[in-house]
Amino acid sequence: MQLQSIRKSLGFDEMRNTLDAMGSEIVSKVDAMGNKFDAMRSEFDQEFDAIGSKLDALLEKR
Numbered sequence: 001m002q003l004q005s006i007r008k009s010l011g012f013d014e015m016r017n018t019l020d021a022m023g024s025e026i027v028s029k030v031d032a033m034g035n036k037f038d039a040m041r042s043e044f045d046q047e048f049d050a051i052g053s054k055l056d057a058l059l060e061k062r
Contacts (some may be wrong), residue, residue, distance in 0.1 A: 007013055
């Protein structure tokens with residue numbers, strides 16, 4: 001009981017909740033960045049494949 005009182009008076013529980021919220025926000029932002037990166041990589045792959053196909057077609061014409 002005394003430990004709870006000390007934790008409360010020092011604001012440990014409030015700090016822990018704040019840090020938990022900040023951690024969740026960071027994880028969400030990192031996930032969003034990962035999703036954007038995946039989308040950009042996919043778009044790059046598609047464009048690169050299209051360029052490769054055009055080059056293949058040009059080489060076949062020769």
